[in-house]
Amino acid sequence: MAQLKSWISLPLGLPTNEFQELIQKTKDWTLMHGGGIRSKHHFSSDSLTVVPFTLLPSVFPRDEFQKALNIQPVLNELTHMVSRDYEFLQSCLEKTIEVDEFTNNLYKLYETVREEGFTQCGALQSKCLGLLRSDYMLDVCHSLSVKQVEMNTIASSFGGMTSSVLTHRFVLQQLDLLDTFKLLPENKAVQGLCSAIIKAWELFNDEDSVVLVIIEDKSINICDQRFHEFELTRQKPELRVIRKTLTQISNEAKLTESKDLIVQSKKVAVVYYRAGYSPDHYHSDAEWSARLLIERSTAIKCPNIQYHLAGTKKVQQSLAIPGMLERFIKDPAKVADVREVFTGLYSLDLDESGDKAVKLALDNPECYVLKPQREGGGNNFYGEAIRQKLMSCINSKERSAWILMEKICPPVQQNYLIRPEQDFTKNSTLNDVISELGIFGTILCDGDTILLNEQVGHMMRTKLTSCNEGGVHAGDGVLDSPFLIDLQKK
Ligand SMILES: Nc1ncnc2c1ncn2[C@@H]1O[C@H](COP(=O)(O)OP(=O)(O)O)[C@@H](O)[C@H]1O
Numbered sequence: 125m126a127q128l129k130s131w132i133s134l135p136l137g138l139p140t141n142e143f144q145e146l147i148q149k150t151k152d153w154t155l156m157h158g159g160g161i162r163s164k165h166h167f168s169s170d171s172l173t174v175v176p177f178t179l180l181p182s183v184f185p186r187d188e189f190q191k192a193l194n195i196q197p198v199l200n201e202l203t204h205m206v207s208r209d210y211e212f213l214q215s216c217l218e219k220t221i222e223v224d225e226f227t228n229n230l231y232k233l234y235e236t237v238r239e240e241g242f243t244q245c246g247a248l249q250s251k252c253l254g255l256l257r258s259d260y261m262l263d264v265c266h267s268l269s270v271k272q273v274e275m276n277t278i279a280s281s282f283g284g285m286t287s288s289v290l291t292h293r294f295v296l297q298q299l300d301l302l303d304t305f306k307l308l309p310e311n312k313a314v315q316g317l318c319s320a321i322i323k324a325w326e327l328f329n330d331e332d333s334v335v336l337v338i339i340e341d342k343s344i345n346i347c348d349q350r351f352h353e354f355e356l357t358r359q360k361p362e363l364r365v366i367r368k369t370l371t372q373i374s375n376e377a378k379l380t381e382s383k384d385l386i387v388q389s390k391k392v393a394v395v396y397y398r399a400g401y402s403p404d405h406y407h408s409d410a411e412w413s414a415r416l417l418i419e420r421s422t423a424i425k426c427p428n429i430q431y432h433l434a435g436t437k438k439v440q441q442s443l444a445i446p447g448m449l450e451r452f453i454k455d456p457a458k459v460a461d462v463r464e465v466f467t468g469l470y471s472l473d474l475d476e477s478g479d480k481a482v483k484l485a486l487d488n489p490e491c492y493v494l495k496p497q498r499e500g501g502g503n504n505f506y507g508e509a510i511r512q513k514l515m516s517c518i519n520s521k522e523r524s525a526w527i528l529m530e531k532i533c534p535p536v537q538q539n540y541l542i543r544p545e546q547d548f549t550k551n552s553t554l555n556d557v558i559s560e561l562g563i564f565g566t567i568l569c570d571g572d573t574i575l576l577n578e579q580v581g582h583m584m585r586t587k588l589t590s591c592n593e594g595g596v597h598a599g600d601g602v603l604d605s606p607f608l609i610d611l612q613k614k
C-alpha cells in the first residue's frame with residue numbers, strides 16, 4: 125500500500141507525561157465544545173462521551189479536495205434529475221425489489237404516492253429538499269485521485285459536528301503551529317445545511333409552521349443532530365423544531381383534509397430525516413404507515429421517497445453504465461468530471477453481465493467490495509467473505525440485491541486515534557490509517573425550478589487500515605480534518 129508522508133514528523137516525540145496531558149486536554153476541549161456522542165453500551169440521555177477523533181489532521185491533496193468541492197453542485201442536480209425519472213428508478217430497482225424486502229417496502233411507498241399524485245392531484249408534491257453528502261477516498265491506482273464511495277441522500281451526518289468542533293485547530297495551537305491553521309480549509313457545513321432547511325421552510329410560506337426531525341429511538345449521535353437544531357434556531361429564532369420517532373408519528377400525527385401534516389397541533393413545513401434509512405428503524409407496520417403519512421403530506425420532505433431511492437447503491441451502479449450519465453447531464457464536460465470520480469461498479473443481476481461480474485469477484489475477491497442496498501455501515505462484504513456470499517446465491521435471484529464495486533486503495537498515513545475510555549499509558553502508539561472525505565451539498569427545488577444548488581462544506585473520517593468499514597456512528601471510524609498540501613503528481 126502506498127504511504128502518504130505526514131505533514132509533521134512522527135512520532136511526535138513529546139515526553140510521555142506531556143503527550144498524555146495533550147491527549148487529555150484535547151479530549152476535554154472537544155467534549156466542552158460539543159464533540160460528544162452517547163455511549164451505545166451504557167446509554168443515558170444525561171451523559172456524553174467524547175466523540176472518537178484523530179489527534180492530528182490528515183494530509184489531503186489540495187487539488188483533489190477542490191475537485192470534490194467543485195463537482196458537488198453537478199452531483200446535487202444529478203441526484204435531483206434521477207429522483208424525477210420514474211422509468212429509470214423502476215428499471216434500476218425492478219430486480220432488486222423482488223429479493224430485497226426493505227428496498228421493496230421503500231419502492232411500494234414510492235408507487236403508492238406516485239399513483240395518488242396523479243389521481244389526487246398533489247400528493248407527490250413538487251417541492252423537495254436534498255441535504256446530500258458525497259463520500260470519496262483517494263485512490264492510489266489513479267495517481268492519487270478522488271473516487272466516489274457513495275452518495276448519501278438520507279440522514280447525511282457529521283456536518284454539524286465537524287464544522288462546529290474545531291479540535292484540530294486547538295491541537296495545532298497547543299503544538300505551537302499557528303502558521304499551519306491556513307492549511308485546514310474553512311468548513312461552514314452546518315450553516316449551509318441549516319440555511320437550506322430554512323429556505324425550504326420559507327418556501328412553505330407559513331410563519332406558524334415547524335420543522336420536524338425524524339429521529340431514532342436512541343439518538344447516539346445527539347450532538348451532531350443538536351448542532352443542526354440549534355443552528356436553525358440561531359439563524360431563525362422564531363422557527364420551532366420538533367423531534368419525533370416514526371413510532372411517535374404513527375401515534376400522534378394527523379393529515380388535514382388538505383393534506384397538511386399536523387404534529388403537536390402545529391403544521392409541519394419540513395421533515396428532516398435523521399432516521400428511517402435502516403430496517404431497524406421500522407419495528408412494525410406502524411413506522412411504515414408513519415412514513416407513508418409523511419410522504420402523502422404537503423410537508424417538504426428531506427428526503428422525499430424518490431431522493432431516498434436515488435441514493436441506493438443500485439442507482440449508483442446503474443449511473444456508472446456507459447452512456448447513462450448523459451441521460452441526466454447535458455454538458456459533456458460535466459459528464460466527464462462525474463465519470464472521472466466513478467470507480468468500477470457492476471450489477472450482479474442474473475444475466476450475462478451479472479455473470480461476468482460474479483467471475484471478476486470470484487477470481488479476485490480482494491479487489492472488490494460487495495454491497496447490499498443498506499445505509500449506516502457494517503453491511504458490506506470484503507475478501508473471502510465475498511466469495512462465500514456469492515457462492516451461496518450464485519444461481520439465485522438473490523444476487524440482484526447486491527452490487528459489486530471495485531475496491532478503492534487509499535494511501536496509508538499515520539496518526540493517533542483517540543477514543544473514549546482508552547488507556548493511553550499502554551496505547552500511545554501510532555496507527556496506520558486511511559481516510560474518507562465527505563462533501564455536503566444542498567438542493568432545493570420547486571418542480572422544474574432549482575431554487576438552490578450549493579456545495580456547503582466537508583467532513584473527514586479516518587479508520588485503521590485493518591478495518592474494512594469506516595462509520596463513526598457504527599464505531600469503526602474516527603473524525604478527522606483534511607490538512608491540505610500541494611502534492612507533486614507523477
Ligand atoms: N469501493 C470501496 N473501496 C474501499 N472501501 C470501501 C468501498 N466502498 C465502501 N468502502 C468502505 O465501506 C464503508 C461503508 O460503505 P458505504 O458504501 O459507504 O456504505 P454505507 O451506506 O453503509 O455507509 C465506507 O465508509 C468505506 O470505508
Ligand SMILES: [Mg+2]
Nearest residue numbers: 259274500501
Ligand atoms: Mg457510507
